[in-house]
Amino acid sequence: MTAASVLVGCPADTGLAPDAGPGSTTAMCGINLCVDLKDAANTALTMVDGTLTIRAPSDEILVIRTSPTAIVAVSEICTHAGCSVRYDHVGKVLNCPCHGSRYSLTGTVLRGPATRSLQSYTAQLDQSTDLLTIML
Numbered sequence: 001m002t003a004a005s006v007l008v009g010c011p012a013d014t015g016l017a018p019d020a021g022p023g024s025t026t027a028m029c030g031i032n033l034c035v036d037l038k039d040a041a042n043t044a045l046t047m048v049d050g051t052l053t054i055r056a057p058s059d060e061i062l063v064i065r066t067s068p069t070a071i072v073a074v075s076e077i078c079t080h081a082g083c084s085v086r087y088d089h090v091g092k093v094l095n096c097p098c099h100g101s102r103y104s105l106t107g108t109v110l111r112g113p114a115t116r117s118l119q120s121y122t123a124q125l126d127q128s129t130d131l132l133t134i135m136l
Contacts, residue, residue: 026041026054028057029133033054036131037131037132038130048068049066049089051063051065059075060076061076062074062087062094063132069125069127074094078101079101079109079118080098080099080114081096083096083099096114100113101113101114
Protein backbone atom coordinates (compact mmCIF):
# COMPACT_ATOMS: atom_id res chain seq x y z
CA MET A 1 0.00 0.00 0.00
CA THR A 2 1.08 3.54 -0.70
CA ALA A 3 0.10 6.51 1.45
CA ALA A 4 -1.34 9.51 -0.37
CA SER A 5 -2.24 12.90 1.05
CA VAL A 6 -5.87 13.80 1.44
CA LEU A 7 -6.90 17.35 2.14
CA VAL A 8 -10.26 18.52 3.31
CA GLY A 9 -11.33 22.08 4.00
CA CYS A 10 -14.27 23.27 6.06
CA PRO A 11 -17.08 21.11 4.76
CA ALA A 12 -20.64 22.32 4.64
CA ASP A 13 -23.24 19.92 6.03
CA THR A 14 -24.97 18.99 2.78
CA GLY A 15 -26.45 15.73 4.01
CA LEU A 16 -25.09 13.98 0.91
CA ALA A 17 -24.69 10.22 0.94
CA PRO A 18 -21.38 8.66 -0.18
CA ASP A 19 -21.48 8.09 -3.93
CA ALA A 20 -19.15 8.71 -6.85
CA GLY A 21 -21.85 8.24 -9.43
CA PRO A 22 -24.65 5.96 -10.53
CA GLY A 23 -23.73 2.34 -9.85
CA SER A 24 -20.42 3.30 -8.25
CA THR A 25 -18.77 1.00 -5.76
CA THR A 26 -17.51 3.97 -3.76
CA ALA A 27 -18.83 3.47 -0.25
CA MET A 28 -18.18 3.86 3.42
CA CYS A 29 -15.80 1.23 4.76
CA GLY A 30 -16.08 1.52 8.49
CA ILE A 31 -15.54 5.19 9.30
CA ASN A 32 -13.56 5.75 6.10
CA LEU A 33 -14.46 6.19 2.43
CA CYS A 34 -13.37 3.54 -0.07
CA VAL A 35 -13.10 4.21 -3.79
CA ASP A 36 -12.85 1.24 -6.16
CA LEU A 37 -10.72 2.43 -9.09
CA LYS A 38 -11.82 -0.60 -11.13
CA ASP A 39 -15.38 0.76 -11.13
CA ALA A 40 -16.26 2.36 -14.48
CA ALA A 41 -17.64 5.41 -12.64
CA ASN A 42 -14.17 6.01 -11.17
CA THR A 43 -11.98 5.43 -14.26
CA ALA A 44 -10.87 9.07 -14.38
CA LEU A 45 -8.65 8.30 -11.38
CA THR A 46 -6.70 5.67 -13.31
CA MET A 47 -5.00 8.40 -15.39
CA VAL A 48 -2.50 11.05 -14.21
CA ASP A 49 -4.31 14.42 -13.84
CA GLY A 50 -7.66 12.62 -13.78
CA THR A 51 -10.16 14.07 -11.35
CA LEU A 52 -13.38 12.91 -9.79
CA THR A 53 -15.77 14.51 -7.36
CA ILE A 54 -17.11 12.07 -4.80
CA ARG A 55 -19.61 12.53 -2.00
CA ALA A 56 -18.67 11.90 1.60
CA PRO A 57 -21.13 12.00 4.50
CA SER A 58 -20.76 15.78 4.95
CA ASP A 59 -18.55 16.96 2.08
CA GLU A 60 -17.92 16.81 -1.63
CA ILE A 61 -14.33 15.81 -2.21
CA LEU A 62 -12.25 16.51 -5.32
CA VAL A 63 -9.91 13.54 -5.86
CA ILE A 64 -6.91 14.05 -8.16
CA ARG A 65 -4.47 11.48 -9.57
CA THR A 66 -1.19 13.43 -9.46
CA SER A 67 1.16 10.62 -10.56
CA PRO A 68 0.96 6.90 -11.30
CA THR A 69 1.32 6.19 -7.57
CA ALA A 70 -0.12 9.29 -5.86
CA ILE A 71 -3.62 10.57 -5.30
CA VAL A 72 -4.59 13.80 -3.56
CA ALA A 73 -8.07 14.65 -2.34
CA VAL A 74 -9.39 18.02 -1.24
CA SER A 75 -12.73 19.34 -0.23
CA GLU A 76 -14.29 21.23 -3.09
CA ILE A 77 -15.22 23.86 -0.51
CA CYS A 78 -12.92 26.90 -0.51
CA THR A 79 -12.13 28.01 3.05
CA HIS A 80 -12.81 31.65 2.12
CA ALA A 81 -16.40 31.76 0.86
CA GLY A 82 -17.50 28.19 0.18
CA CYS A 83 -17.15 28.12 -3.62
CA SER A 84 -15.94 24.99 -5.41
CA VAL A 85 -12.18 24.83 -6.01
CA ARG A 86 -10.87 23.43 -9.30
CA TYR A 87 -7.66 21.61 -10.18
CA ASP A 88 -5.27 23.34 -12.61
CA HIS A 89 -3.34 20.42 -14.14
CA VAL A 90 -0.83 22.76 -15.82
CA GLY A 91 0.10 24.74 -12.71
CA LYS A 92 -0.53 21.80 -10.32
CA VAL A 93 -2.57 24.03 -7.99
CA LEU A 94 -6.15 24.41 -6.83
CA ASN A 95 -7.96 27.60 -7.83
CA CYS A 96 -11.17 29.10 -6.52
CA PRO A 97 -13.00 30.81 -9.38
CA CYS A 98 -15.12 33.02 -7.10
CA HIS A 99 -12.51 35.29 -5.50
CA GLY A 100 -9.17 34.00 -6.81
CA SER A 101 -7.85 32.04 -3.83
CA ARG A 102 -5.15 29.55 -4.76
CA TYR A 103 -3.96 26.49 -2.81
CA SER A 104 -1.03 24.12 -3.23
CA LEU A 105 -1.84 20.42 -3.47
CA THR A 106 -0.72 20.15 0.18
CA GLY A 107 -3.48 22.59 1.12
CA THR A 108 -1.34 25.63 1.84
CA VAL A 109 -2.81 28.98 0.83
CA LEU A 110 -0.70 30.38 -1.98
CA ARG A 111 -2.88 33.42 -2.67
CA GLY A 112 -5.81 34.93 -0.79
CA PRO A 113 -8.30 36.10 0.05
CA ALA A 114 -8.46 32.69 1.80
CA THR A 115 -6.34 32.73 4.96
CA ARG A 116 -6.86 29.16 6.20
CA SER A 117 -5.07 26.21 4.66
CA LEU A 118 -7.01 23.08 3.81
CA GLN A 119 -6.84 20.39 6.48
CA SER A 120 -4.68 17.40 5.57
CA TYR A 121 -5.82 13.77 5.94
CA THR A 122 -4.26 10.40 5.14
CA ALA A 123 -5.32 7.96 2.46
CA GLN A 124 -4.05 4.59 1.36
CA LEU A 125 -3.85 3.45 -2.25
CA ASP A 126 -3.59 -0.30 -2.64
CA GLN A 127 -2.24 -0.65 -6.18
CA SER A 128 -2.69 -4.42 -6.18
CA THR A 129 -6.47 -4.07 -5.75
CA ASP A 130 -6.94 -0.50 -7.10
CA LEU A 131 -8.71 0.45 -3.88
CA LEU A 132 -8.30 3.95 -2.46
CA THR A 133 -9.19 4.39 1.21
CA ILE A 134 -9.73 7.97 2.40
CA MET A 135 -9.44 8.34 6.16
CA LEU A 136 -12.34 10.54 7.24
